[in-house]
Amino acid sequence: MKYPILLPNIFNHPFTYESNIDLRVGDYVIVPFGSSRVTGVVWDEFEKNNRKNFKIRNILRKLNVTPLKKNTINFLNWFAEYNIIPKGMALKLVLLSSTAIEDKEKKFYKIFENKIKKTSIKLSNDQKNSLVKMNALNKKFRVHVLQGITGSGKTLIYFEALKPLISKGFQGLILLPEIGLTGQFEQKFFEYFGFKPAVWHSNISKKKKELIWSGVSRGDIKVIIGARSSLFLPFKKLGMIIVDEEHDQSFKQDEGVTYNARDMAISRASFENVPINLITAVPSIETFENIKKGKYGVSKLNERYKNSALPNYEIINLNNSKLENQSWLSSKVIEKANFHLEKNDQVLFFLNRRGFSPNVLCNKCFNTFSCPNCSINLVFHKKKNNLLCHYCGYKTDLKRKCLKKGECNFVFSGPGVERISEEVKKKFPNKKVEIFSSDTMNKKDSINKLDKIINNETQILVGTQLISKGFHFPSLNCIVVIDIDLSSQGHDLRAAEKNLQLYHQLSGRAGRAGKPATVYFQTYNNNTKMISDITNKNPDIFLERELEIRRKNKLPPFQRFISIILTGNNESKLEKEAFYFKNFIENKIEGKVLGPVNALLFRLKKKYRVRLLVRGPKTMKVQNSLAKIIPKYKFSSGIKLSVDVDPINFN
Numbered sequence: 001m002k003y004p005i006l007l008p009n010i011f012n013h014p015f016t017y018e019s020n021i022d023l024r025v026g027d028y029v030i031v032p033f034g035s036s037r038v039t040g041v042v043w044d045e046f047e048k049n050n051r052k053n054f055k056i057r058n059i060l061r062k063l064n065v066t067p068l069k070k071n072t073i074n075f076l077n078w079f080a081e082y083n084i085i086p087k088g089m090a091l092k093l094v095l096l097s098s099t100a101i102e103d104k105e106k107k108f109y110k111i112f113e114n115k116i117k118k119t120s121i122k123l124s125n126d127q128k129n130s131l132v133k134m135n136a137l138n139k140k141f142r143v144h145v146l147q148g149i150t151g152s153g154k155t156l157i158y159f160e161a162l163k164p165l166i167s168k169g170f171q172g173l174i175l176l177p178e179i180g181l182t183g184q185f186e187q188k189f190f191e192y193f194g195f196k197p198a199v200w201h202s203n204i205s206k207k208k209k210e211l212i213w214s215g216v217s218r219g220d221i222k223v224i225i226g227a228r229s230s231l232f233l234p235f236k237k238l239g240m241i242i243v244d245e246e247h248d249q250s251f252k253q254d255e256g257v258t259y260n261a262r263d264m265a266i267s268r269a270s271f272e273n274v275p276i277n278l279i280t281a282v283p284s285i286e287t288f289e290n291i292k293k294g295k296y297g298v299s300k301l302n303e304r305y306k307n308s309a310l311p312n313y314e315i316i317n318l319n320n321s322k323l324e325n326q327s328w329l330s331s332k333v334i335e336k337a338n339f340h341l342e343k344n345d346q347v348l349f350f351l352n353r354r355g356f357s358p359n360v361l362c363n364k365c366f367n368t369f370s371c372p373n374c375s376i377n378l379v380f381h382k383k384k385n386n387l388l389c390h391y392c393g394y395k396t397d398l399k400r401k402c403l404k405k406g407e408c409n410f411v412f413s414g415p416g417v418e419r420i421s422e423e424v425k426k427k428f429p430n431k432k433v434e435i436f437s438s439d440t441m442n443k444k445d446s447i448n449k450l451d452k453i454i455n456n457e458t459q460i461l462v463g464t465q466l467i468s469k470g471f472h473f474p475s476l477n478c479i480v481v482i483d484i485d486l487s488s489q490g491h492d493l494r495a496a497e498k499n500l501q502l503y504h505q506l507s508g509r510a511g512r513a514g515k516p517a518t519v520y521f522q523t524y525n526n527n528t529k530m531i532s533d534i535t536n537k538n539p540d541i542f543l544e545r546e547l548e549i550r551r552k553n554k555l556p557p558f559q560r561f562i563s564i565i566l567t568g569n570n571e572s573k574l575e576k577e578a579f580y581f582k583n584f585i586e587n588k589i590e591g592k593v594l595g596p597v598n599a600l601l602f603r604l605k606k607k608y609r610v611r612l613l614v615r616g617p618k619t620m621k622v623q624n625s626l627a628k629i630i631p632k633y634k635f636s637s638g639i640k641l642s643v644d645v646d647p648i649n650f651n
Helices: 070-083 087-094 106-112 125-136 154-167 179-193 206-218 228-232 261-272 285-292 331-342 417-427 446-454 495-507 529-535 540-552 571-585 621-632
Strands: 002-006 015-018 028-033 036-042 143-148 171-175 198-200 223-226 238-244 276-280 297-301 312-317 346-350 359-362 379-381 386-388 410-413 433-436 460-463 476-481 518-523 560-568 592-604 607-616 640-645
Touching: 002 028, 002 087, 015 028, 070 087, 070 261, 070 621, 070 640, 087 228, 125 143, 125 154, 125 297, 143 154, 143 285, 154 171, 154 179, 154 238, 154 276, 171 228, 171 261, 179 223, 179 446, 198 206, 223 228, 228 261, 238 261, 261 276, 285 540, 312 331, 312 529, 331 346, 331 476, 331 518, 417 433, 417 460, 433 446, 476 495, 495 529, 495 540, 560 571, 560 592, 560 621, 571 592, 571 607, 571 621, 607 621, 621 640
Parallel strands: 143 276, 143 297, 171 223, 171 238, 198 223, 238 276, 312 518, 346 460, 346 476, 433 460, 476 518
Antiparallel strands: 002 015, 002 036, 028 036, 359 410, 379 386, 560 607, 560 640, 592 607
C-alpha cells in the first residue's frame, strides 16, 4: 500500500513510499532517503506532482511513538502556508533533532508527578471575575486577555484556571518570553501545585528533552513551561495555552524559520479547539485592536494583589542637577538611592545596554572598533576584557596600532551596565552590587544570584530590560532610569509601543511587597511625551492614540507587512539582483512591493543585505501569491532569500 511521508527537511510536499504495515495519518516511520535513514510522518495528502521514473521505496519500520494528532498536522500545514516555509521545515520544529523519540517506560516520568496539593488562595473580587471568565472558556477555543497592572496577581488566576484541567487529565502549556524567567517561575509553580512542571528551552540537555518530548507525546507530562519552541511539542491532550507577557517581542523568532510564537499559539489553540489566555499589563497593539473589535474577550485587574500601592514617579532634571565628568549618575540620584538604602530598600539602576561601553575609539586617530563581519560597532565588555559583536559573536582584544603613531589611546563613549556598575560600586562601597543582564543571568549560578536578590542580600541591581520580564523582588522599592532620553529615539515603527510596555513592566517591579516605592527618571527633557504616557495609570489612552496613527498610515495591524531580505557576498551583484527580483514579482502578487533598500544592518555575518517590503491586505492572499511566484524565480549563484511575515525587527 502507498503512503505519503513528510520528511523534516526543506520539502513542501510528502514523498510516496510503500509498506505492508497498516499505517494511519500521524504515524512516525523510518524511511530510506538517498543513502540515509530518515524519520518521517504519514501525512494527510499525497504529493501533487507525479514524478516519472521515480522508484517507490519501502518504509523500513513504524516507530513506537504516539501518533501525531490530525489537529496538529492541520496546524502545521497552516503554519507553513502562513509563514511561507516548506511543510517539512514545520515538521522539523516538532521533531527532536530531526527524529522522534520512542515511548519510554512510565517510570521515567516520576520526576513530573502530577499530584496537586490542596491550596487555599484568597482572591479579590476582580480576580474572581477574571477566573470565572477563564473557566467559562474550558474545552473550546476562545482568546481571553487578562490585562492587569503589574503585581495584580495575574499568575495566581491562571494557576487556578489550570488546576481543574490538570485534575481531569488535560495538559497545559505556559509560554514565557525569556529563558531567564523559568527558574523563578518553576519555583512559584511548585509552591502552588506541589509538583514540578517540565521546563523546555534551548539550554535543556538533550537527554532531558528526549524524556519530556516522549512524556508530552504520551500525555504523562501535564504541564510544560517553555520558550517559543515548546509550542511545537506533540501534545496528546492539550487543554489550555497561556501566553505570559503576550506583548513581549521576544516571542518573535527572527532566525531560521521565522514566526511569532504568540500568534502561532493562538492558531494552534484554534486547531486544537482549546482556550488560550494572553496575559499582560499593557497589551500589544494587535491584541488591543482585537479586543476593540470584540474578537478577544478581556478582563482587567486595576488593583495590585493585597492592595499594594503602585510606585510614585519623580523626574530628575539633569539641566538642574549636572553630571560630573565621566559620571552618569547625578548627585540628586545618589541622594535618593541613599535614602532608600537607609530604609533597607533594594535599588535598581536601569540602562538597556549590555557591556561596558557601546563605542570605543582612539583619541589620536579617531578610529572606532567595528565588527569585520557586520556593519556595527563592537561593544567593550570589561569583565571579559574583549570587544564583542552582539550580532555575530565576533570578539577581539582591546589592542590596536594607531594610524598616527604607536598604540591607540582608547576612550569609551557612552555607558553600558558594566560601566554603571563600576560607578555604583564607587558611590556605594559597602553595598553588594549585581549586574542583571543576559550576560550574567543565563549562567549556571543564576539561581543562586536570584535567591540573593530575593532575600535582599544584594542591595543594588544594575540591569537591562531582562529585569522587567516578570521577576518578583520583594525589597525593590527604588528604580532609577538612567537615560530615558535614549529610549525616546529610534526608527522602529513600534518604538513608542515597546517603550510604553518596557517602562510599565519595569516600574511594576517596584513596591510589590506593600512598601512605598518610587521610580526616578533622569532626563534633559522633563516634558517628554514618553514619561507622561508611562506614568498614566491607564495605558489604553496611549494605545487608542497609537492605533489611530497606525490606521491613518496603513500600518500593522491594519495592513500586512512581509519582509523579504536578499543576502550575498557581492554588494553590487546583490543590489542588481534585488531590482530584478522586484520587477519579477511586482504585479504578480497581492500587495505593493516597496524597495529595494539596504537593510539597516547592511552587513551581517559577512553577508550584504538588501530589503524589500510587501504591504498588502490582512488576508492569506498575500502569502499565497508570494508562495507561488518565489519558486519560479532563479536566483544568481550566492544569492539567498529569507521571508519574514509580520516582521518585528527592521534591522
